[in-house]
Amino acid sequence: MxxxxxxxxxxxxxxxxxxxxxxxxxxxxxxxxxxxxxxxxxxxxxxxxxxxxxxxxxxxxxxTSKGEEIAIQIIRKHRLWEYFLVYKLGFTWDKVHEIAEELEHINSEELIDRLDNFLGNPQYDPHGDPIPNKEGKFATHQSFQLDLAQPNDLVLITGVIDHSAPFLQYLAQHGLALGSLLTIKAIEKFDQSIQLVVNNEKIIFISHQVAKNLLVVKTAYSNTGE
Ligand SMILES: [Zn+2]
The missing domain is CATH 1.10.10.10 (Winged helix-like DNA-binding domain superfamily/Winged helix DNA-binding domain)
Structure with missing residues (x-):
């Protein structure tokens, strides 16, 4: 122990x-x-x-391999609890990290297995980070930082690099969340700020700094027929 x-x-x-x-x-x-x-x-x-x-x-x-095994199980617990807090208890995603920091130390394998099954064995936490399974394996997806996107790219937000509350609040204020669909309209040459459309509804501008902290995957999904 x-x-x-x-x-x-x-x-x-x-x-x-x-x-x-x-x-x-x-x-x-x-x-x-x-x-x-x-x-x-x-x-x-x-x-x-x-x-x-x-x-x-x-x-x-x-x-050591034993140390790594323990570290991965703590990460597994942390991310499962975050998932539970957001999707079952209705917490906003900027609040769950601090609580999960405490819950991750509860030591009952049975509790975590039951929690995992109860949640439907999710592969990603609400921040888009992969949740290792019982055997310690992580799912992999080909996400990249939004600042690497090109004009006309259609992407979905899958995660954030900066987990701080101010950043997550900034995203919420601009209607950006996990799963938001972004259409890249233009990238400003001067400062690499990005003009994009969120969920085919509103146009916003985000700074290079914000783009660097958002993880996205390319998608073919679109409502605009473009
Ligand atoms: Zn966390």
Missing amino acids: QSQTEENYLKAIFKIAEQEGGKVSTNALADRLHTKASSVTDMIKKLADKQLVCYEKYQGVEL
């Missing part, structure tokens, strides 16, 4: 390695967990004693 803090370390190491590849530095971990490098080093030693991570001084840290 691991403590909540130990679980958060395993999850953080997994996520940083997923984004940046290779071994994870203690500084990167300290940054992500908002703590001091010295506390990180202490915890890493503890996790190494439990054979959940491999650690060499100045080389960084990496998860």
Whole structure:
């Protein structure tokens, strides 16, 4: 058994390695967990004693297969709870992350299996992130950042990179949500801001910064007959 803090370390190491590849530095971990490098080093030693991570001084840290298994199960729990909170309890998607951070540490495999079945074994959480299955396998889809789209592309929003509440509130204010259909009208040469049509209804402009933080997939679906 691991403590909540130990679980958060395993999850953080997994996520940083997923984004940046290779071994994870203690500084990167300290940054992500908002703590001091010295506390990180202490915890890493503890996790190494439990054979959940491999650690060499100045080389960084990496998860053992046992550590990775635990990290993936925590992510699975987190994302299933987010799905439950949004689609069954009616929370808005900007509120669920903080609550799921606590729920992810409840340790009952039976509860999570039942939750997964109750929800119909969803593959993506409300932010569009893949939910690993019981065996720890992630679904894959070919989403890309919206700033890479071209004029006349028709895309669906499948996820966000920035999960912060201000960003999600910004999206809600502009009528942008998971599953929104976007038609790219024009991309401004000067600042790469994008003019697009949301759900064939309203034209909006979004900044390059916003586009970079939205994940989309191309779709053939259209109501306009274009
Ligand atoms: Zn979350």
